[in-house]
Amino acid sequence: MTKFSAKAHTRTDYNYSNFHKSLLHENNSEDYALRHIYSLENTKHLLEKWGWTPDQIKAGIDHATIDIYEKIVYLHIPNFIIKRGSRLRIRGISRFISKADYVQILIDRAWAKADPYKLQPGSDWNELIAMGNTGDFYELNLTLHEITCTCHAYSGLKKAFEQDATAIKHLIANPITQGQIPDKHIFAVWKYLGAECQRHYEYQFMERRDRFLEEKQRTEWSFDEEEKEELEIEF
Numbered sequence: 001m002t003k004f005s006a007k008a009h010t011r012t013d014y015n016y017s018n019f020h021k022s023l024l025h026e027n028n029s030e031d032y033a034l035r036h037i038y039s040l041e042n043t044k045h046l047l048e049k050w051g052w053t054p055d056q057i058k059a060g061i062d063h064a065t066i067d068i069y070e071k072i073v074y075l076h077i078p079n080f081i082i083k084r085g086s087r088l089r090i091r092g093i094s095r096f097i098s099k100a101d102y103v104q105i106l107i108d109r110a111w112a113k114a115d116p117y118k119l120q121p122g123s124d125w126n127e128l129i130a131m132g133n134t135g136d137f138y139e140l141n142l143t144l145h146e147i148t149c150t151c152h153a154y155s156g157l158k159k160a161f162e163q164d165a166t167a168i169k170h171l172i173a174n175p176i177t178q179g180q181i182p183d184k185h186i187f188a189v190w191k192y193l194g195a196e197c198q199r200h201y202e203y204q205f206m207e208r209r210d211r212f213l214e215e216k217q218r219t220e221w222s223f224d225e226e227e228k229e230e231l232e233i234e235f
């Protein structure tokens with residue numbers, strides 16, 4: 001297995017914060033926060049949101065340094081790079097970014113990818129199945145305050161937020177998620193139920209539960225009636 005670490009997180013000529021160093025593990029697959037929240041891909045989307053053109057992003061992203069502090073993120077892209085021996089001017093940046101911005105990008109990206117048409121009913125009213133592209137499937141478990149998913153992205157994101165107290169604080173304060181892990185399958189469930197935020201979801205969840213309980217009561221009741229009729233026939 002090739003051990004891959006984003007250069008932006010591991011530049012040898014840069015002195016990263018102690019918090020950043022604490023996020024780096026010997027086993028790169030355990031760099032959950034760096035891989036899932038402060039990834040190059042999410043940084044590209046942030047730059048795009050700030051009006052960078054695709055060409056400007058392409059020219060600069062490989063030269064980015066992303067340093068994660070306890071409360072904030074530092075992003076640096078130089079104004080000049082050396083390409084084939086000559087100094088080339090590119091669009092640079094050197095600034096601190098709120099972790100809330102990275103959390104928002106995660107939410108936006110998961111929402112854009114969420115497809116309610118890939119869901120199927122599960123074995124119970126509070127369960128749904130999400131179909132992947134390669135025939136794999138994931139189980140979604142619905143409870144009043146959260147939805148969980150059995151996919152890798154969900155467990156990776158959950159561990160990422162466990163590594164970063166400030167990021168989880170922003171996730172909880174976010175009016176859309178209120179702490180819900182922003183996984184595309186979970187947002188697909190929201191879309192499926194007609195919810196655009198956690199508050200809508202909780203309302204839709206209770207409606208769904210009530211409908212199920214009513215239905216259950218009705219079938220139990222008609223079952224009792226049938227039984228009674230049968231008994232009357234017998235006697």
Ligand SMILES: [Zn+2]
Pocket residue numbers: 138149150151152153154183184185186
């Ligand atoms: Zn999932």
